[in-house]
Amino acid sequence: MVDQSMAAGAATADEAAVGDYFALLKPRVMTLVVFTGLVGLVMAPGTLHPILALTALLCIGVGAGAAGCLNMWWESDLDSAMERTAARPIPAGRVGRDEALGFGVTLSVASVVVMDLATNHVAAALLALAIVFYVGVYTMVLKRRTPQNIVIGGAAGALPPMIGWAAVTGSLSIEPIVLFAIIFFWTPPHFWALALLRAHEYARAGVPMLPCVAGDDVTRRQIVVYTLLVSPLALAPTLMGFAGPLYGAVAGVLGAAFIVLALRLARDGARRQAVQMFAFSILYLFALFATLLAEYALGLPTSGWSLG
Missing domain, CATH: 1.20.120 (Four Helix Bundle (Hemerythrin (Met), subunit A))
Structure with missing residues (x-):
C-alpha cells in the first residue's frame, strides 16, 4: 500500500513537472502563432505532403514556444514583480533558470533544423529569424529600454504566415x-x-x-x-x-x-x-x-x- 502511494505521488510530481515545462512554451500564444502559420501554408500555391505540412506547423509551434520559454528565462525577475506573471514556473520556483534556458535553446535549434530538413532553407531561416528577433531584439534589447518595444518587437509574432507560405513555396510574395x-x-x-x-x-x-x-x-x-x-x-x-x-x-x-x-x-x-x-x-x-x-x-x- 505504501509503495502504491509513493508511486502515485511520484506520478503526480512528474505530471506537474511536464505541465510546468509546457507552461514555459506560452501555449495560448503558441496556438495563435500556429493558426496564422496554417493560414499562410494553406493559402500558398503548390502542395506539401500532409505529413510535411504537419511537421512544418509543429516546427512553427515549437519554435514559438521555445522563444516564449527563453523570454520567461530572461524576464524571470520581471515576472516575479508582476501579479499577472508571478505564478509562472520560473518565478514560482518550479523550474530553474538553467533548466529553462537549456529547454528553450534545445527546442529552438531542433525546430529550425527539422523545418530545414522537412521543407526548405527559406522557411527554416524565417523561423530562426522569428526566434532570434523575439528573444534577442524584443526581449533582451527593446523590452526594458523603449516604450516602442511592442511596436518593433511585434514583427516576430507577425512572421508565421510568411513561414507557412515559404514552407510550401520556398519563396515569398x-x-x-x-x-x-x-x-x-x-x-x-x-x-x-x-x-x-x-x-x-x-x-x-x-x-x-x-x-x-x-x-x-x-x-x-x-x-x-x-x-x-x-x-x-x-x-x-x-x-x-x-x-x-x-x-x-x-x-x-x-x-x-x-x-x-x-x-x-x-x-x-x-x-x-x-x-x-x-x-x-x-x-x-x-x-x-x-x-x-x-x-x-x-x-x-x-x-x-x-x-x-
Missing part, C-alpha cells in the same frame, strides 16, 4: 507580406489595451510600457492611430484579389467595430472600455484569419474586388 503587415499593425492596439489594464504592474517592474512613460491619454490616442491603420489594411487581401467578398465583408464590419471601440476608449478612458478593446482585438484577428482559411479550404472565389 506579396500575399504573406500583407498578412505579416496586418498582424504587425494589429499588435500595438491589442497589447496597449492590456498595458492600460496592467500599467501599475509594469511601472512596479520598471518596464517602460507606453502608459507608464507617456500616460494613458497618449496610449489611447496611439491605439486609435494603429486601429485606423490596420482596419483598412485588413481589406487589402480582397482589394488585391487574393481573398474574396466574404473576407472583405468580415474585414469591413469588424474593422468598423474595432475603430468604434478604439474611439470609445479614447473618449471615455474607462477600464471597461480597455477590457472590451483587448477582448475584441483577439476576436478580430482570429476572425480575419479564420475567414481566409475558410475561403481557401472550401475553394470559395477569391477574385473579390481586385484592383488589378
Whole structure:
C-alpha cells in the first residue's frame, strides 16, 4: 500500500513537472502563432505532403514556444514583480533558470533544423529569424529600454504566415507580406489595451510600457492611430484579389467595430472600455484569419474586388 502511494505521488510530481515545462512554451500564444502559420501554408500555391505540412506547423509551434520559454528565462525577475506573471514556473520556483534556458535553446535549434530538413532553407531561416528577433531584439534589447518595444518587437509574432507560405513555396510574395503587415499593425492596439489594464504592474517592474512613460491619454490616442491603420489594411487581401467578398465583408464590419471601440476608449478612458478593446482585438484577428482559411479550404472565389 505504501509503495502504491509513493508511486502515485511520484506520478503526480512528474505530471506537474511536464505541465510546468509546457507552461514555459506560452501555449495560448503558441496556438495563435500556429493558426496564422496554417493560414499562410494553406493559402500558398503548390502542395506539401500532409505529413510535411504537419511537421512544418509543429516546427512553427515549437519554435514559438521555445522563444516564449527563453523570454520567461530572461524576464524571470520581471515576472516575479508582476501579479499577472508571478505564478509562472520560473518565478514560482518550479523550474530553474538553467533548466529553462537549456529547454528553450534545445527546442529552438531542433525546430529550425527539422523545418530545414522537412521543407526548405527559406522557411527554416524565417523561423530562426522569428526566434532570434523575439528573444534577442524584443526581449533582451527593446523590452526594458523603449516604450516602442511592442511596436518593433511585434514583427516576430507577425512572421508565421510568411513561414507557412515559404514552407510550401520556398519563396515569398506579396500575399504573406500583407498578412505579416496586418498582424504587425494589429499588435500595438491589442497589447496597449492590456498595458492600460496592467500599467501599475509594469511601472512596479520598471518596464517602460507606453502608459507608464507617456500616460494613458497618449496610449489611447496611439491605439486609435494603429486601429485606423490596420482596419483598412485588413481589406487589402480582397482589394488585391487574393481573398474574396466574404473576407472583405468580415474585414469591413469588424474593422468598423474595432475603430468604434478604439474611439470609445479614447473618449471615455474607462477600464471597461480597455477590457472590451483587448477582448475584441483577439476576436478580430482570429476572425480575419479564420475567414481566409475558410475561403481557401472550401475553394470559395477569391477574385473579390481586385484592383488589378
